[in-house]
Amino acid sequence: KQEVTQIPAALSVPEGENLVLNCSFTDSAIYNLQWFRQDPGKGLTSLLLIQSSQREQTSGRLNASLDKSSGRSTLYIAASQPGDSATYLCAVAGNTPLVFGKGTRLSVIA
Amino acid sequence: GAGVSQSPSNKVTEKGKDVELRCDPISGHTALYWYRQSLGQGLEFLIYFQGNSAPDKSGLPSDRFSAERTGGSVSTLTIQRTQQEDSAVYLCASSPSGIGSYEQYFGPGTRLTVT
Numbered sequence: 001k002q003e004v005t006q007i008p009a010a011l012s013v014p015e016g017e018n019l020v021l022n023c024s025f026t027d028s029a030i031y032n033l034q035w036f037r038q039d040p041g042k043g044l045t046s047l048l049l050i051q052s053s054q055r056e057q058t059s060g061r062l063n064a065s066l067d068k069s070s071g072r073s074t075l076y077i078a079a080s081q082p083g084d085s086a087t088y089l090c091a092v093a094g095n096t097p098l099v100f101g102k103g104t105r106l107s108v109i110a
Numbered sequence: 111g112a113g114v115s116q117s118p119s120n121k122v123t124e125k126g127k128d129v130e131l132r133c134d135p136i137s138g139h140t141a142l143y144w145y146r147q148s149l150g151q152g153l154e155f156l157i158y159f160q161g162n163s164a165p166d167k168s169g170l171p172s173d174r175f176s177a178e179r180t181g182g183s184v185s186t187l188t189i190q191r192t193q194q195e196d197s198a199v200y201l202c203a204s205s206p207s208g209i210g211s212y213e214q215y216f217g218p219g220t221r222l223t224v225t
Binding site: 032034036041042043044045046049089091093096097098099100101102103 | 143145152153154155158166168169201203213214215216217218219221
């Protein structure tokens with residue numbers, strides 16, 4: 001059974017810092033990995049999708065990497081801003097619908 | 111274009127009553143998913159529809175939960191005889207095709223509170 005773990009559970013950083021969020025998964029037989037953002041009381045916004053054959057994806061200040069063999073992904077956020085404050089969720093797609101981690105709650109302090 | 115929509119956005123119901131939650135997927139998406147997000151539990155898969163295939167119901171927590179998808183588009187999640195532990199945010203997602211390489215797009219969710 002696929003299990004997804006996100007570390008840390010919560011993170012508080014001053015504005016302008018670069019930061020890394022970690023995601024690990026137990027079964028490397030995946031099709032893709034998605035990173036989502038969730039604001040309080042809102043649905044999920046897809047940030048980046050990495051196919052299993054890819055090593056990384058970039059969108060603006062965000063960069064996600066995938067090491068399928070070791071079951072790890074990282075989300076790198078450059079030059080963090082208060083507007084980045086949200087919960088970040090990692091999810092993997094295999095032969096079952098998405099399996100989610102419990103998220104990292106990020107606070108960027110102005 | 112229009113994204114995934116869900117209704118109602120909030121629902122408060124008394125224990126024991128039945129509720130119906132609706133999801134309108136992105137037009138043309140053949141795959142539709144329901145997930146539940148409970149406080150402290152994270153997001154868990156409930157049910158998955160792909161085209162005309164039989165749905166994957168493996169995530170439904172009990173036989174009080176059921177879902178249907180009419181005409182390959184709109185889906186309704188029904189919870190019978192609601193219990194307090196059913197209180198959660200119910201999220202719907204759709205994708206261009208089934209499980210695999212396709213990105214899932216999520217709706218805003220329905221917050222269900224059972225009193």
